[in-house]
Structures are given as C-alpha cells and as structure tokens.
Amino acid sequence: MPHADYVIAILLLLVGLYGMLARSNLVWKLIAMSFLQVAVIVFFVALAAKSGAGPPITGKEATPLARDYVNPLPHALMLTAIVVGVSTTGLGLALLLRIHRAYDTLEEAELLRRMRE
C-alpha cells in the first residue's frame, strides 16, 4: 500500500481525537491524548523516510548524496516532541491523582455530579 505510514498517522490521529471526545473516563482521555501525540510523531518520521535510503551516518563516500540517507532533522525534532509528550502526560497523571483523591472517581458524569454537591 503506498503511503501506509501516512495512513497510520491519520488513523492514530482520528483514534486519539475520538477517544478524547467520546470516552467518559479521564484516564482513557489521557491515553487517547498520547495516541494524538504519537500520530504527530509518526507523521514527521514518515516525512523523513526515503525508499532505499540508510541511516544518516556519512564518512565512507567522498561525496555523500542526500538521496542515500533518510532526513535526520525530523527525527531530531521528534526527540524533543517526545520529551514534551512525556511532560504533558506526567502532568496529566498528576492532575488525575489529585482529582481521584478529592472526588474518588475518574468517570466524567460521576465527577461532575460530585462537583455540584
């Protein structure tokens, strides 16, 4: 299948967005958020790919050609994006911990009911 990598990125994106909107459990929402972030990472890695290219480590040839190597820049960017993703997920989990301690539930409907009391 051509461009299977982009199709996977789009599917992950849709699964993530759907989960964040439709799931009623806050932990599921956070997991769906990770799907969304991974979708972006897959998209960038797919951008960097070239058929028949190897890892971007030069030195053997006298004149290295760009077509022989995958683009390393999107990979470097995504390393940073992964760090950002870990931080947001960590903060999200910390918030969930506090919400659970205070209201003893992570189901959205139940949570809203207990907040009104």
Place this chain on the structure above:
Amino acid sequence: MTAHLPILIVVLPLAGAVLAPVVGLVSERVLRGLTLGVLLLAQLSALAALGVALEGGPWRYELGGWAPPWGIEYVVDPLGGGMAVLVSFMALVTAIHAARRLGGATGFATGVHHALYLLLTAGLLGIVVTGDAFNLYVFLEMSALGAYALLAGGGDRAAVAVFRYLLLGTIAAAFYLLGIGHLYAVTGTLNLADLAARLPAADPGVVATALALIVVGLAIKIAIFPLHGWLPDAYTYAPTAMVSFVASVVSKVGAYVLLRFLFFVIEAPGATGRALDLLAAAAAIGIVAASVMAVAQDDLRRMLAYSSVAQMGYIVLGLGLGNATALTGALLHVVNHAVLKACLFMAAGNLLLQTGTARLAGCAGIARRLPLTMAAFAIAALSMIGLPPAGGFFSKWYLILGALEQGATLYVAAILAGSLLTAVYLFRVLERAYFRSPEQAATPPPPSVASLAARAGEAPRSMLLPVLLLALVVLGLGVFNQALVESVLRPALAGMGR
C-alpha cells in the same frame, strides 16, 4: 554582554527557573530576590533590544554561531521586541503581586512554584523572540506546561478544569505541529523568514492545509469563540494571582503567533483571506455571546473570565479585518487588555483576600473599605468599556475605523454592542461597590466568611501597589497612545495588512 541581549531575554528566566528550587531550600527572601532580579534583567534586556530594533531594524541573533536557515535564529523586530517588553513587564508586576501567594508548604515547594512561574515567563518570551517555527512549538508547550501547573494550584475544582485545559491545549499544540510539518514538507525549512520567502512557490494546497491546522490550533490556545470551552472554569477556580498573568499575557502571546503566521509567514492567496474572514466572523459572534454570558455571572472571577473571551474577540476581529488600521487597533488592544485585565483580576484577588468572597453581592459598599483597590478597578473597567482618556477607547476606535474601511458595518455593530454589554456587567460591580451599603447586601455572608470579613481595609502593600501601578499604566496608555502607535506599533506592522 550587550551582543547577546536577544538570548538573554530568554536565558535569564530559564536559568532562574533551574536555580529556584535549590534557592528555595536556603531562604525565601533570596528566592523572591532571584525571581524579581531575573525578571527585571529580562525586562531591561527586552527594552534595550527593542531600542536597537527600532533604530536599526530587526536584530538577528544566531544561536551557537550556526547561520540560519540551518541554525536557530532569534529575531527581535519591533513586533517581537514590543511583545517581549510587554510580557516581561507584566511578569515583573505579577511577581511582585503574587510574591506572598507563590508559596508552598516547604521552601522547596515554594521554589518549585517560582520555577514554574519563571518557566512560563521564559516560554512566553521565547515565543516572541524566536525566528524558528519548531523552537516556537517547544516554547509554546513550555509555557503551557507552566500555566497548567500554576493554574492547578487553586484546589480540587481547579485540577478538573486544568485537566480539560491540558487536553485541549495538547490538541492545539498537535495541530500547530502538524501544520509546521506540512510547511517543512514543502519547503524544507523551519526558519520563519526563510519560510516566508519560500512558501509563495510551494504547493498551494499543502500551504492551505498547514494554514488551517495552525489557525485552528492557535484558536484553541487563544480561546476564540466557539473554542473557548476550557477557559471559564480554568480562570474561575485557579489562584487569582496566576489568572491575572495567564489572562493578561498567555492569550496575547497566542494572538501574536497568529498575527505572525497570518501576515508575516504564510502567504496563501485565497486561503489566507478565507481564514481571516472566518476568524473575524467567529470573533464578532464571540464578542457579543461572551459579553452576554459575562452579564449573566454573579461570581466576579467568572465574569472576568467570560469578559476575557469577549476581549480576545476584539483582538482577533482586528486580525480578521486585516487592514493596517484594524491591525493597529488589534495590537493596541493587545497592550491595553494585557494591562487592564491584569489590573482587574489583581483587584478581584485583593477583594477575595480581604472579604473572603468574590460574589457580586459581596461587593456591596466595598469601595469604602478598599478605596484604592476599587479606584484601580474602576479605572481599568472604564478602559475596558472604552471611555476616554483610558487606553481601551483608542484600540476600539482604531478597530471601528478599520471595520468601516472594510465597509463591515455588522462588525462595527458587534464592537459597539460588546462595549455596551461590557458597561452593563462592569457597572453592576461598580454600582454595588460605590452606591450600596454592606447592610443592603442581598445575602449575608456565611459564618465561615464572616470571620474573614473582619479583616477590613486594603490588602498588604505588596499586593496593592502593583494594582495601582497598573491602573496608572492604563491611564498612561490612553494619554500617550499616539506616541505608542507612532513609535512602536507602526514599525511593528511595517505596512502589513490586506
């Protein structure tokens, strides 16, 4: 040192953030000195860099000596430099106001609070000085993480509200990053100036997709109607000292990024025009709808939160109209609203601290007990309504002129209707504060609050002076608005506009 001013604007608060938890273990007094010190130095660096940019054009600074477009560059132009001055000034004033509230149970916890605040500030300053689209994303998320953590400090309800903010903020950031990915795919560059040069030759379909992703992402971050769902709860339950900063500058920096991409980076004939029309329409509806919601609130903080959505609508309407006059009005409102909304939220915070309630009913006769705080509140309120000589009048004036230039009478109507509604909800506060005596209050305060209410009089000096200073700045922005427009805003826009 002066050769490195653009990077110092960001590095100083960042270094402060790293040091703060350790310094917190030693002494809280030193910690406060550290925070105020780095913010003051960042403010001076921003002022100096802006001065250079106004005299000799944009100051381009290559990080680590790598020439752009390969390396990351920081660019202090009149627009970014002006925003840096605004952000660092508001950060400094808020830090003074919040110094007593940025505390934790232990010295280390207090240090972490300061570190988060400095991280948030460093992120915002990074956004306005960076010349690199991905670097901007990193700063966007850095400031967002700082904002989430600080806003969550307001109790259990705040945690729930901030969790929703975190989910939507992450969707927004993912959209922005996908948009940047599309731009990189067709140009092979992430440098904003380089992008601007290469995009006209790129595939218009991809550029339009990127524009849509970036605009929607930023619209969520700025909380443009109807994407503002996360904002009212987050602003209501969070500590008011932090809300005053977030409401004042975080949303403004988002508007700056939108302005930067729509007018300085992405040139997509047709697509840009449609995006601007859509933004203007959403903003105009938002001005009226959010103002109506603000009228319906009986909690001062929630009222100010809805009013923030409405006032951001004015800024986005200015961007959407897109001619030079409207853009001037939008930028002027960025400055005016940043100062006046911080003043209003700080005054509300002082009120809450001294009376134990932020309900409108609790405001009855409050002007007699907190005359200075309420005077500042009144000045900022008049500015937001748009009465001269306060600054808010002039930004709305430019916006109306811009709308008339476009022949958009409906938008003029929305601006005026918004101003009238603003007058309605703010006079509800002022009328209670100045013309009713506490005995006439609709509901007596609950007993737990009554003990607090005994704490009559003004808030401590460190919380009162920043409010008064901001009220003076609100007036100053009105009196000197011509000078501000001529000397900073016109060079910042540099003939931009459709």
